[in-house]
Amino acid sequence: MNFQDELKKRTEEIEAVLKSYLPREEGFAKTMAQAMNYSVLAGGKRLRPMLILETCRMFGGEDKLAYPFMAAMEMIHTHSLVHDDLPALDNDDYRRGRLTTHKVYGEAMGVLSGVALLNYAYEVMLTAFDLAEDEKARARVIKALKVMSHKTGLYGMLGGQSVDVENDGKPMSREMINYIYENKTSALIEGSMMAGAILGGASAEEVAVVEKAASGIGLAFQIQDDILDVTSTAEELGKPIHSDEKNHKTTYVTLMGIEKASQQVAELSEEAVKLLEGLNKKNEFLFTLVKELVGRRK
Amino acid sequence: MNFQDELKKRTEEIEAVLKSYLPREEGFAKTMAQAMNYSVLAGGKRLRPMLILETCRMFGGEDKLAYPFMAAMEMIHTHSLVHDDLPALDNDDYRRGRLTTHKVYGEAMGVLSGVALLNYAYEVMLTAFDLAEDEKARARVIKALKVMSHKTGLYGMLGGQSVDVENDGKPMSREMINYIYENKTSALIEGSMMAGAILGGASAEEVAVVEKAASGIGLAFQIQDDILDVTSTAEELGKPIHSDEKNHKTTYVTLMGIEKASQQVAELSEEAVKLLEGLNKKNEFLFTLVKELVGRRK
Incomplete structure (x- = not known):
C-alpha cells in the first residue's frame, strides 16, 4: 500500500475511535453536546491523534491504551480552535468551509461548549485507568495525563495563545515569535508524541528525545503554514491566503x-526524523508522515 | 472557640493552601498568570475547598492529599464565574466589588484565562499522585479525579450552565429548573464533598450518602440565594438585589x-445533616457549617 492510501485508511480508523468517545446528544444539555460534536466532526487531518497512536506503536505499545488519549487530544485541539474563532479572538465565521461553532450555536455556547470539550477530554483520558491492567500501565497513564495537561495549559498551548492574542498586530521579537510557535503550535505536537511514547513504554531518556523531535516538527509545521499563506492559492489551501x-x-x-x-523547514524536519531514527525503533509510516507533513502544499 | 472564629481561622488556612498552588507571574505568559490569579484572589467564602477538607477529615483522611483538590476546585469554580461574567453571558462589570476579569484584561484574556484556570486545576490535581504513598492512596486519587471531572463537565456544572444560558429569560418548567440547580449549583458541591469523602477513605456506599446530602445542600443553597434576592438589601448582600x-x-x-x-430550604438542610449524621462519623464543624450555610443572610 502506498503512503497516501495508508494515510487514508489510518485516518478513517482514527475517525472511528474519535466518534466512539463523543458524548450522546440527549437530555436537557443536548444542545451543548451537539455543539461539542459539531466542532469535533468538522474534519481535519487528525494529525495529533495519529502522532499519539504511531509513537505508541513505535515503542511497541498497545493501541487500546492510546485510544482515549487520541480522542482527548483531538478534543483539546478542537476546543482551542472553537475559542480562537470567537468574536473576541480571531472573529472567524468559517472554518474548513463550515460555519464556526459560535455562528451556529451563539457566542455563549461557543465559549461554554469549547470549555466542555476541554473538560470532556479529561473525563475521557481518565477512562484509560479502567483499561490499564497493572500497576505499570497505571503509572504510564498518570505520566501521560501529566504531560497532556502541562502541554495544554499556561505552560503550553494556552500560554502561547495568550501571548499571541496580547501582541496581535504588534511587531514582535524573534524570541517572542519562537515562544508563541513553541507553545501555540508545538506544545500539542510534543504532548501527543510524548504521551504516545509514554503509553508505549518509552524510558524517560527516550521521551526526552521524542519531545525534542516533536518540538522541531511543530516549529517546521508552523513555518510551513506561514510560507503557504504567502505562496499558495486559496483553492489549494482551502482558506483565505x-x-x-x-x-x-x-x-x-x-x-x-x-x-x-x-x-529552516527542511533542516528542522530532517533533524527531527534523524532524532526519531536514532532511537532504533521502527515505524516507517511515522517517519514518512513527518517528512510529508513539513513538505505539504496545504 | 465559637463557630464564627473557627470559620475565620479555617478560611485563612484555606487561603494559604490556595495561594501555594497559584502559578507564578513570570515569563512571556505573565499576563495570563496575572489574570488567573486576579480572579482567584477576588475573595469568596471558599466554601467548596472547605467542604472537601472537612468531608475528608470526617472520614479520618489526611489533609495533605486533599490540598491539591481544594485548590483545584476553587480554580474550577472561579473559571465558571469568569466565563459567566463575559459579555456573551451575563455581561457583568463587577463581582464582589471589583472589576471582573475581562474588564481588566480584555475579553479574549477573559475567555483564555478562564480556560487556563480549568486546565491548571487538572495540573494541580495530578500532583496528588506524588503525595499518594501507596497503591491504595493512588486509587483514591484516581476516583476523586473522576468525580471532579464528571461533576465539572457536560454532565455537571457546565451542562447546567449551558441550559441556563440557552433558556435565559424564557419561562421554564419545574423539571428544567431542577436540572439547572442540580447541575449549575449542586454539582460542584457534590463533587467537593464526594472527592473529600473518597480521599478520606469512604466506602462506595458512604460516598453515595455524601452525594445525596451534598445534592440537598446545593439545592438549599441555591433556593436561599433566590430568597435573598427578594428579601435582602443590596448592602446586606453586597450585590444588586x-x-x-x-x-x-x-x-x-x-x-x-x-x-x-x-x-423547602429548611427541610432540605435538615435532611442533609441527618444523612451526614447517619454515617456515624464526627465533624461538628461541618454539620454546623451546613446549617449556617442554608440559613445565611448573605
Missing part, C-alpha cells in the same frame, strides 16, 4: 524571508 | 412563593 500580511502579523516569513524560512 | 425579577428569571421563589421556598 495572505491573511498574515493583512493582519500585520509578524511571522518567520516576514522576519527572514521565504527562502531562509523554507530552508 | 431583585436581579431575578429584572431578568424575568424563573426561580423557586417565582414558582412557589417565598414561604414555601423557605420551608
Whole structure:
C-alpha cells in the first residue's frame, strides 16, 4: 500500500475511535453536546491523534491504551480552535468551509461548549485507568495525563495563545515569535508524541528525545503554514491566503524571508526524523508522515 | 472557640493552601498568570475547598492529599464565574466589588484565562499522585479525579450552565429548573464533598450518602440565594438585589412563593445533616457549617 492510501485508511480508523468517545446528544444539555460534536466532526487531518497512536506503536505499545488519549487530544485541539474563532479572538465565521461553532450555536455556547470539550477530554483520558491492567500501565497513564495537561495549559498551548492574542498586530521579537510557535503550535505536537511514547513504554531518556523531535516538527509545521499563506492559492489551501500580511502579523516569513524560512523547514524536519531514527525503533509510516507533513502544499 | 472564629481561622488556612498552588507571574505568559490569579484572589467564602477538607477529615483522611483538590476546585469554580461574567453571558462589570476579569484584561484574556484556570486545576490535581504513598492512596486519587471531572463537565456544572444560558429569560418548567440547580449549583458541591469523602477513605456506599446530602445542600443553597434576592438589601448582600425579577428569571421563589421556598430550604438542610449524621462519623464543624450555610443572610 502506498503512503497516501495508508494515510487514508489510518485516518478513517482514527475517525472511528474519535466518534466512539463523543458524548450522546440527549437530555436537557443536548444542545451543548451537539455543539461539542459539531466542532469535533468538522474534519481535519487528525494529525495529533495519529502522532499519539504511531509513537505508541513505535515503542511497541498497545493501541487500546492510546485510544482515549487520541480522542482527548483531538478534543483539546478542537476546543482551542472553537475559542480562537470567537468574536473576541480571531472573529472567524468559517472554518474548513463550515460555519464556526459560535455562528451556529451563539457566542455563549461557543465559549461554554469549547470549555466542555476541554473538560470532556479529561473525563475521557481518565477512562484509560479502567483499561490499564497493572500497576505499570497505571503509572504510564498518570505520566501521560501529566504531560497532556502541562502541554495544554499556561505552560503550553494556552500560554502561547495568550501571548499571541496580547501582541496581535504588534511587531514582535524573534524570541517572542519562537515562544508563541513553541507553545501555540508545538506544545500539542510534543504532548501527543510524548504521551504516545509514554503509553508505549518509552524510558524517560527516550521521551526526552521524542519531545525534542516533536518540538522541531511543530516549529517546521508552523513555518510551513506561514510560507503557504504567502505562496499558495486559496483553492489549494482551502482558506483565505495572505491573511498574515493583512493582519500585520509578524511571522518567520516576514522576519527572514521565504527562502531562509523554507530552508529552516527542511533542516528542522530532517533533524527531527534523524532524532526519531536514532532511537532504533521502527515505524516507517511515522517517519514518512513527518517528512510529508513539513513538505505539504496545504 | 465559637463557630464564627473557627470559620475565620479555617478560611485563612484555606487561603494559604490556595495561594501555594497559584502559578507564578513570570515569563512571556505573565499576563495570563496575572489574570488567573486576579480572579482567584477576588475573595469568596471558599466554601467548596472547605467542604472537601472537612468531608475528608470526617472520614479520618489526611489533609495533605486533599490540598491539591481544594485548590483545584476553587480554580474550577472561579473559571465558571469568569466565563459567566463575559459579555456573551451575563455581561457583568463587577463581582464582589471589583472589576471582573475581562474588564481588566480584555475579553479574549477573559475567555483564555478562564480556560487556563480549568486546565491548571487538572495540573494541580495530578500532583496528588506524588503525595499518594501507596497503591491504595493512588486509587483514591484516581476516583476523586473522576468525580471532579464528571461533576465539572457536560454532565455537571457546565451542562447546567449551558441550559441556563440557552433558556435565559424564557419561562421554564419545574423539571428544567431542577436540572439547572442540580447541575449549575449542586454539582460542584457534590463533587467537593464526594472527592473529600473518597480521599478520606469512604466506602462506595458512604460516598453515595455524601452525594445525596451534598445534592440537598446545593439545592438549599441555591433556593436561599433566590430568597435573598427578594428579601435582602443590596448592602446586606453586597450585590444588586431583585436581579431575578429584572431578568424575568424563573426561580423557586417565582414558582412557589417565598414561604414555601423557605420551608423547602429548611427541610432540605435538615435532611442533609441527618444523612451526614447517619454515617456515624464526627465533624461538628461541618454539620454546623451546613446549617449556617442554608440559613445565611448573605
